[in-house]
Amino acid sequence: MPKLTFVRSNQTFDVPVGTRFLEFCDDHPGLHDFGCQVGSCGTCVLTLVAGADQVNPLTTDESDTLEMCTEVKGARLGCQLEIRGDCAVKPL
Numbered sequence: 790m791p792k793l794t795f796v797r798s799n800q801t802f803d804v805p806v807g808t809r810f811l812e813f814c815d816d817h818p819g820l821h822d823f824g825c826q827v828g829s830c831g832t833c834v835l836t837l838v839a840g841a842d843q844v845n846p847l848t849t850d851e852s853d854t855l856e857m858c859t860e861v862k863g864a865r866l867g868c869q870l871e872i873r874g875d876c877a878v879k880p881l
């Protein structure tokens with residue numbers, strides 16, 4: 790089972806493969822901030838400190854939103870993230 794680590798709060802959870810990050814955070818309030826929840830506002834932007842290759846690939850829509858809200862390479866939108874292996878996330 791993948792390990793999902795929240796760097797800011799130094800908490801790690803075992804999550805099933807394919808867990809949607811947004812849904813996990815809905816069940817565990819306070820771990821990460823969200824706004825629109827549909828990939829358009831950029832509130833949920835984060836970086837993968839580890840395991841960038843252990844999540845779903847970036848889509849064109851996600852990339853377009855990221856271009857509007859950050860210049861950080863490798864940034865992702867938490868609301869669009871699916872956990873497939875061990876990873877560690879940190880809000881921007």
Ligand code: FES
Nearest residue numbers: 824825826831868
């Ligand atoms: S919550 Fe708005 S882009 Fe993710």
